[in-house]
Amino acid sequence: MNVFKNVRQFLTPGWVLTAIVAIAFSYLAFTVLAPWQLGKNTATQHRNQQLEHSFELDPVDVNELMPKGKGFVEGNEWRRVTATGSFLPDTRVLLRNRPVNGAPAVQVLDVFVANNGENYLVNRGFVRPTDSSTPNVEPAPKGTLTISAFTRRNEIPAETAPIAGTPPQVYGINTKEVSKLVGTELNPDWLQLSDKSDAVIEAIPLPTLESGPYLSYGIQWIFFGALVPLAVVWFIRAEIVERRRDRAEQEEMAKNLRDAEAAEPVDDTDDTEDAAPESDDDTTPTSPPAKPEEDRAAELHRQRMAQRYGNTGHRAAGYRDNRYDERF
Numbered sequence: 434m435n436v437f438k439n440v441r442q443f444l445t446p447g448w449v450l451t452a453i454v455a456i457a458f459s460y461l462a463f464t465v466l467a468p469w470q471l472g473k474n475t476a477t478q479h480r481n482q483q484l485e486h487s488f489e490l491d492p493v494d495v496n497e498l499m500p501k502g503k504g505f506v507e508g509n510e511w512r513r514v515t516a517t518g519s520f521l522p523d524t525r526v527l528l529r530n531r532p533v534n535g536a537p538a539v540q541v542l543d544v545f546v547a548n549n550g551e552n553y554l555v556n557r558g559f560v561r562p563t564d565s566s567t568p569n570v571e572p573a574p575k576g577t578l579t580i581s582a583f584t585r586r587n588e589i590p591a592e593t594a595p596i597a598g599t600p601p602q603v604y605g606i607n608t609k610e611v612s613k614l615v616g617t618e619l620n621p622d623w624l625q626l627s628d629k630s631d632a633v634i635e636a637i638p639l640p641t642l643e644s645g646p647y648l649s650y651g652i653q654w655i656f657f658g659a660l661v662p663l664a665v666v667w668f669i670r671a672e673i674v675e676r677r678r679d680r681a682e683q684e685e686m687a688k689n690l691r692d693a694e695a696a697e698p699v700d701d702t703d704d705t706e707d708a709a710p711e712s713d714d715d716t717t718p719t720s721p722p723a724k725p726e727e728d729r730a731a732e733l734h735r736q737r738m739a740q741r742y743g744n745t746g747h748r749a750a751g752y753r754d755n756r757y758d759e760r761f
Contacts, residue, residue, distance in 0.1 A: 462658030474647035504622035520573035558634035
């Protein structure tokens with residue numbers, strides 16, 4: 434019965450709203466926020482493992498991983514390959530909005546025709562943008578040469594459409610889009626030149642093996658998701674203890690008042706015999722009326738508060754009786 438009574442006391446708009454917010458936050462923390470960060474951590478760890486594996490392997494001919502008309506299989510991105518052939522003239526495409534080391538950059542794409550007859554889209558590196566709309570780019574070497582590169586996965590089409598021109602400009606490396614711009618079929622995936630290749634302009638830095646803060650962020654969301662409901666339970670328990678203390682103080686104050694009233698002497702003498710004669714003088718002072726019971730109870734309560742909190746704080750503490758009715 435006491436449990437039901439305690440629960441009913443907290444069925445107020447303030448406490449109900451607090452409970453709903455706490456439950457909603459915990460649900461989002463456990464089902465959305467924490468999995469989101471932990472998923473990013475898992476993807477980063479997988480990427481780091483793949484990079485380590487790819488960098489440890491020796492370079493192979495591009496035809497082994499990216500034969501004609503086919504891209505490389507899953508798990509072979511960032512593999513080191515070599516290709517012998519020549520660059521196809523008049524196939525340059527500029528890649529915009531792709532910063533390098535946090536600074537604006539324009540990356541240069543050219544088509545390389547390998548000895549196996551396949552056309553590969555090759556990222557030759559980057560140049561820094563200038564005041565002109567089209568930066569000066571070193572032309573691709575002529576004649577037959579061997580390039581060293583990394584295998585890269587084809588990207589999804591960018592939201593911004595390609596810009597036709599001389600040279601054309603794109604906002605993502607999608608081989609199907611570039612194929613339409615240069616007018617030739619391309620391998621589904623593409624190549625990124627390494628810094629050891631003679632045809633590279635300014636090599637794009639390789640990704641670093643960093644785990645990032647995602648694991649700690651995920652653990653923090655789990656911690657917060659568990660902490661918020663526990664905090665609400667703690668506040669509810671503190672509120673119950675405070676209400677019990679207020680109720681006990683009120684009962685003790687009422688008991689002291691009854692004891693004080695019972696201790697007062699009772700006057701059994703006849704009022705008619707001991708009554709003083711009435712005076713005709715209007716200036717005769719009269720005794721003050723007796724304090725009502727509520728004033729006497731308040732006085733006893735102030736005395737108890739003064740004993741508990743001292744002379745400086747008993748006035749503020751005297752308002753504790755009203756908090757039970759005003760709370761929520």
